[in-house]
Amino acid sequence: MYNTEMEDLGLSDFFLKEVKHFEGLHVARVSSLSKGIYKLITNQGELKAEVSGKFRFKATGTRDYPTVGDFVMIKRTDGNNIIHHMLSRKSLLVRKEAGMTQETQLIAANIDKIFICMSLNNDFNIRRMERYLSIAWDSGATPVIVLTKADLCLNIEVMLEEVSKISIGVDVIVTSSVDKVGYEPVKNYLSSGQTVAFIGSSGVGKSTLINALLGQKLIETRDIRNDDKGKHTTTRRELYLISGLGVVIDTPGMSELGVQSVDLSKSFSDIEELIKQCKFNDCQHKSEPGCIVQQAITDGELSNKRLQSYRKLEREAKHAEMKMESREKERLKNRVDNLREIKRSRKAVKAKNRGR
Known part of the structure; x- marks a missing residue:
């Protein structure tokens, strides 16, 4: 029913079990989107589509709409193509816009691995890497750290040691587009039917690396600025x-990275394990005598900056969760109010008809 191209695109049994329930519709994968217009890849080539009016009516929030990587069921016509259904996701990478907006942005869906790219120059920021790891683990995909621009770094060993302390259980690859180093190891993580998302700050070399994998320059890239920062392309x-x-x-x-939800159990497994071992159930891990977390800091096994980063992410995640629950309650209330209004209107119409 579906050719090899769709299988290469990741159309696995996970999705095919659901596809068979939609007779008369065709499966496609979202490759990009802009202002409500979705570019899709199908077994008959690329096309553009919009979601149906019924789809919009049923959607209650951002997560209910397709994003890049989603598989959708469409009806193809000569005039326009309509998305009628979005298949269940096996993973979803999201971020909260930094600041007070609390808006959620969907980055990519149905991904198997996430390449967290960070350059070994002035962009290098270990606290930001912790944030990337947290949202990556929370997505359901497997993170891989890709350190770029190794040719600009004079102390790679020191930086690698820093990364190793916060990336327990995560593979690390060092690359350089100038020296053509690290590209082959990156390819080892790619395979037919698998999906890899590249995330990181502007100018760290994501597009350059993808161009190298594609074997051609499909994505525009720019040189770094005079201040050693990357240019946004x-x-x-x-x-x-x-x-x-x-x-x-x-x-x-993503220069600024807020969190909607995070998996601290994996990105901060060292701290979580210490907390489990602490003999005080209600310990705040600040100044309590005998606290194993504070002892680890004293012994040099844990840095205080990492503990502060953990606490900050924990607070942000709890705050975001409360905001999300509040919005969900508001959406449900509005739906109930709308349904009540519809029922009242129908009753009024029936009463009017009976009186005639």
């Missing part, structure tokens, strides 16, 4: 199919 998320190597997703740079 990618302006939207885009999905690309690499022959024999599956799918990669390029994303715009």
